[in-house]
Amino acid sequence: xxxxxxxxxxxxxxxxxxxxxxxxxxxxxxxxxxxxxxxxxxxxxxxxxxxxxxxxxxxxxxxxxxxxxxxxxxxxxxxxxxxxxxxxxxxxxxxxxxxxxxxxxxxxxxxxxxxxxxxxxxxxxxxxxxxxxxxxxxxxxxxxxxxxxxxxxxxxxxxxxxxxxxxx
Ligand SMILES: Cc1cc2nc3c(=O)[nH]c(=O)nc-3n(C[C@H](O)[C@H](O)[C@H](O)COP(=O)(O)O)c2cc1C
Numbered sequence: 309x310x311x312x313x314x315x316x317x318x319x320x321x322x323x324x325x326x327x328x329x330x331x332x333x334x335x336x337x338x339x340x341x342x343x344x345x346x347x348x349x350x351x352x353x354x355x356x357x358x359x360x361x362x363x364x365x366x367x368x369x370x371x372x373x374x375x376x377x378x379x380x381x382x383x384x385x386x387x388x389x390x391x392x393x394x395x396x397x398x399x400x401x402x403x404x405x406x407x408x409x410x411x412x413x414x415x416x417x418x419x420x421x422x423x424x425x426x427x428x429x430x431x432x433x434x435x436x437x438x439x440x441x442x443x444x445x446x447x448x449x450x451x452x453x454x455x456x457x458x459x460x461x462x463x464x465x466x467x468x469x470x471x472x473x474x475x476x
Contacts, residue, residue, distance in 0.1 A: 314345065315359075317344070318373035330459060331344075332344035357388060358388050365431075394426070397431050414426060432454070433451075434455075
């Protein structure tokens with residue numbers, strides 16, 4: 309029976325995985341059965357009555373894993389409540405221009421599946437762990453670094469989105 313909630317995510321350095329875990333944890337605390345899984349490891353959506361799907365933003369876009377997941381399962385995802393979230397370092401600025409850009413990272417997936425809600429969260433970046441290519445890009449775009457994740461904002465969103473995606 310489809311009675312669980314899926315939280316599916318992409319993550320290059322792990323910060324979005326932890327955001328997904330926090331969302332899952334908050335839903336479990338409220339009594340839901342939840343699986344938190346990397347999007348590219350999910351192949352069966354039949355256990356799920358709802359899905360929350362997220363990605364970090366890289367150069368203005370979602371990572372392909374979450375994008376491909378939505379493309380692949382779009383038909384089924386259109387038949388259950390779905391929410392999206394994006395994690396990025398520019399989200400923290402609180403500047404409408406930055407927020408608009410962060411939201412635009414979801415434009416493509418929103419054309420395929422209409423979410424009941426979207427979450428935008430500031431991310432985290434440990435420059436010591438970046439690949440050479442990513443470090444070069446970060447230097448060029450001169451963004452802020454460090455862990456800017458606001459756990460209370462993430463958990464508050466999970467609580468707010470819960471009534472929008474169920475219960476069944
Ligand atoms: C190469 C690179 C490009 C990035 N581009 C953006 C961007 O366009 N917008 C944004 O808000 N954050 C951007 N970020 C920040 C990441 O979205 C943020 O650090 C996120 O928390 C990383 O998630 P992860 O640890 O799950 O991979 C970028 C980070 C890197 C390393």
